[in-house]
Amino acid sequence: MTTETPRWFKSSYSENGGVCIEVATNLTTTRGVVPVRDSKNPHGPVLTLTLDAWAELVEFARQATV
Secondary structure, three states: OOOOOOOOEOOOOOOOOOOOEEEOHHHHHHHOEEEEEEOOOOOOOOEEEEHHHHHHHHHHHHHHOO
């Protein structure tokens, strides 16, 4: 069994002085999760969100920036 590793990326909107998260969306189809981590601490803890939780977080962020 091959374990796929996360391919981390930051949003193109993340030019906000270092307060960013990175996500690895490549695991959504194979594992059904979205790993999230602090971009300033790439070796720190990873929060693993369900697809529904990720969608809710994105929607919350959209509403908070309006």
